[in-house]
Amino acid sequence: QVQLMESGGGSVQAGGSLRLSCEASLSALTKYCMAWFRQPPGKEREGVAALFTGGGVTYYADSVKGRFTISRDTAKNTLYLQLNSLEPEDTAMYYCAARFSPSSTYCTGAYYGGRAEEYNYWGQGTQVTVSS
DSSP: OOOEEEEOOEEEETTOOEEEEEEEOOOTTSOEEEEEEEEOTTSOOEEEEEEETTSOEEEEOTTTTTTEEEEEETTTTEEEEEEOSOOGGGOEEEEEEEEEOSSGGGGOHHHHTSOGGGOOEEOOOEEEEEEO
């Protein structure tokens, strides 16, 4: 059973930065697609970024390219999302997600990496609020 726990959310002014963390209980023998999603108030959940634990970042949403960075510390079994140049439009609940993935192919792009339906393990979320 995969368990995910996010932390690091908060309230910042536009232009500020935050780093979100997701502690994950993952098997070292299995490859996963891990991702960050967000859900703004009154809107659907959307994919932000994804990576394949076998190696490589596999997806960024166009709205966050150049501002957000997904990464992973294997030793700590922790997924990160660095959020820079934050905008009020980034205000949302941010979720960490994971699923088994046999290869990076099934973790790549908006269809595999950025669709909530592809993931079956979710954290409880952490709130990010950006004020103008």
